[in-house]
Each structure stands twice: as C-alpha cells, then as structure tokens.
Amino acid sequence: MSIVNILIQSTLVALYLFLAICIGLLFMGIARKVTARIQNRVGPPIYQNFIDVGKLLAKKTNIKHNWIFDFAPLFALAGVLLALAYLPMGGYKMLSGTGDLILLLYIIAIPALGFALGSGASANPNAGVGVMRALTLMLSYEMPFLLVLLALMIFYNTASLSTLLEKQMSFAWGIVALPISALAADIALQGMMMEKPFDIPIAPHEIASGPLVEFGGKYLGMLMLYSAGSVVLETTLFVDLFLGGGVVLNPATYGVVAYVVNYLVWFALIFVVWMIAVFINAVFPRFRIEQAFKFYWKWPTVIAAIGLAQAYIMSVFLGVIP
C-alpha cells in the first residue's frame, strides 16, 4: 500500500470517529430536549451538549490526585474510539478480523474499566461505591447479553461481524428471525447504556454522581466525549446485531451511493434505538442494585434462553440456514 493510500485511509478513519462523537453529543442533546418535553418543560436547545463540552475543555483545571487519575479520561476515550473502529457503522468498518464479535466483547469493557481505574484512584468513597455498582451491573446485564450473542452465532453460523451483516442483508434482519433474542438484547442494552431504571452507578442524588465525583473541568470534558462515543457504540451494537447494521444496498454493486445510503439508514436506526431508551429513561424511577441484579438474572435471562432455544431449533431441526 502506498503512502497516499494510507493517508486517505487514516483521514477517513478520523472523519468517521469524529462524526461518531458528534452524533453522540447531538443524541445526548436530543435526549435532554425529549425528556424535557415529556416532563412538560421547554428544555435546552439540542446543541447544548456541544456548548457544555466546549466550556468544560476551556476551563482551568487544578485537580491533583495521581497519574492514574490523569490518565483515566484518556484511557476511557481511547478505548471507546478503538471499540468504535471495530464496529461497522453504516456498513463501513475500519478494523476487522475473524471472530471479531468475541473480540468486541472484550474491547467494550476497556473504556469502562479505564474509567473505573481513574475514579478508584481518586480515593473518594462515593466513587468507590459507584465503581462497585457499575461492575455489579455489568455482571448482571452480561448474562442475558451473552446468551443473545450465542443465539445469533448459532443461527447465522458466524462470529464475524462483516459476515453477520452480509447474511442479514441477504436473508433477513436478526429482529425478524430472532425476535425473542432481540427483546432480551434491548433490555440488556438499557443497562449497558445506564439509562433510567439502571442508572444505579451514576445516581446523582444518592452517591453524588458516583465515579464522576472527583472529575471536573477538562477531565469531565473528556469523559463527556467518552460518554457521547459510548452512546453511539451501544446503539450501533444493537443495530449491527439485529437491524442489519443499516446496510440496505450492497457496496459491491452500487459503489459510493451505497455507502451514503447505508450511513443514512444506520443513522435513522440508531436514532430509533436511542429514542426507545430515552423514552423508558424519562418515565422510570431507579432500581436498587440488588433489584437490578435479580431482575437481569431472572426475566431477560429467561427470555434470552428461550431465544437461544428458538435459534437452535430453527437452525438444527428446521434447517433454516441463512
């Protein structure tokens, strides 16, 4: 590969990641507006989160703990960017490999762990409680989520994201073929995004925003970019697994037009997934951590197990092979 090619490639990657972060910030702003309208308020303008990030990054920051604390926001942001690079957004994928569905599971944990590391290093008891809750929550939603992934892998007979997207395009979207698993995955997604019934780790009224408690100024700005990235990451994960990743036209036959159309469809789909989460978020109170744990290991796990059985019966006994 020549230097020019590499340059073009890296510019494209940077543009994609930058766009993803911008979309995340926009989505957070839209969520604030929608929540305000549900609560019969006017709400901030939808570009409010861009102003917030700008303000935080322009602030003077004089918080001193130790180097792990300084390092954590970078770690979280870099982790989320890496995970985004592995995830096909609108069919375009920057890094790939075989079996990347399993790899992705590991990469998604990196930003959260970096974040936990930093808040632990601040030695604030609230942060400690928040981190513990976050890890318990992770343990609880990963159970149904892994069952869902297993169902997908059995049904589509692949552990590669690009193959999964191709098969969904040529056969049927995951949500049509495996609706029960999709339901379980959406419930797990609510916990993954830490939206309202499951916003236990960052409960501002109980533990003063938990892991975020010592972060301020530029650190908080970086963490806001991280959470914008993870909004896109988590919604895209659902869209890639169950809604075909927004791929409607095959890039091999339609060329550049296909990329543009796919990107727009992907955008619409993650918007729908995000809106479902926001609506649920706007009307629910918060679970306690042990309630969340019990809930996740009971209902979504049962639903996901039924979905797994359905996938197994369909592919092994009925011979439906996409």
Added chain:
Amino acid sequence: MTDNPNPLPSIIPEKDWKKIQRMLSKRSLWMIHFCTGCGAMEMPPTMTSRYDMERFGIIPMATPRQADLLLVTGYVAVKTLKRIVRVYEQMQDPKYVISFGSCPINGGLYWDSYNTIKRLDKYIPVDLYIAGCMPRPEAIMDAFLKLMKDIDEGRADGWLRYRKYYDKYRANQMRVFKRWDE
C-alpha cells in the same frame, strides 16, 4: 493573575479566546446549590416545569468539582461558612457565586445572632445578590439572566478577585474560624 491559557495562540487572538470562553461559560452554567437557610425551598419550582431553568443550560450538578455556579441560599452560620469556603475552593475556574435573600447581604433577620455572619462578601467574592426574604423563582430567573449578561460583558470576575486578594479573604475567614480543622 493567571488566566485560562489559549490553546492555539497563533490562530486565535487572545481577545477572541476570552470572548469564546465567556460565551461558552455563559450558556452552560452548571450549578451547585448549597442549601443553607430557607432558600432551598425556591429551587425546585425554578428547576421543574413551571420555570424550567434548563432552557438556559443551567442544570444542578452533584459535586463542586463539576460546577461553575455556587448558590448560597440563605443565612450563613459560622459552621456552614467553613463548608462554603471549602466548596468554593474546590470549584474549577471560572466560577461564579450568587447569594440569595437578605441574610447574606447584611444579616437580615439574623442581624444580631451570635453565630451567623453578616456579609458573605467579606469571605468569598459574590457576583450577584438577590434581595428579598425569600426571593421568588421569578427573581431567581432574573438573576440568572443578569449573571449571563454580566459574564458576557466580563463583569462577573469574582474568581479573579478571589485570586488577587486571596490573603485578605483568607484573613477575614480566619478571623471567624479561629481554627481550620475543627
């Protein structure tokens, strides 16, 4: 007196950088309300759907590290003052202070009390006072808009004053506290 450094001095002129910074911090004031005295009662209507301060980008934050705006809502006892100073010093520059009601202005109802301070401005710089006992949510919204205008015009410079006259503020504080660690 140091200011927040310009990230791209060669591209953005220093004056424009200050302006950008003021414009951003004006539209996104994150506040922490220190609920002393009676004033906290007026905050819920200001936050919720009746007056809705989120439309100006003002939201309550949980910790002083994340906040830009400190609200002192009512009379300040000597014990409370120490916590207020601690909270104020933990906030990141630029930071602003609004004080509520007549008690932090001149003692108000508690003018002859043995354990409240009379003037908050002697201990931390206050950018804006809201008079009244208690100020209604309309007055609070008005104060927020006035503060936003002040920030825009560069007149809300309490945090610079606190740095410049730190010794004097600290001397005033120590006159009340006697000891810092009790």
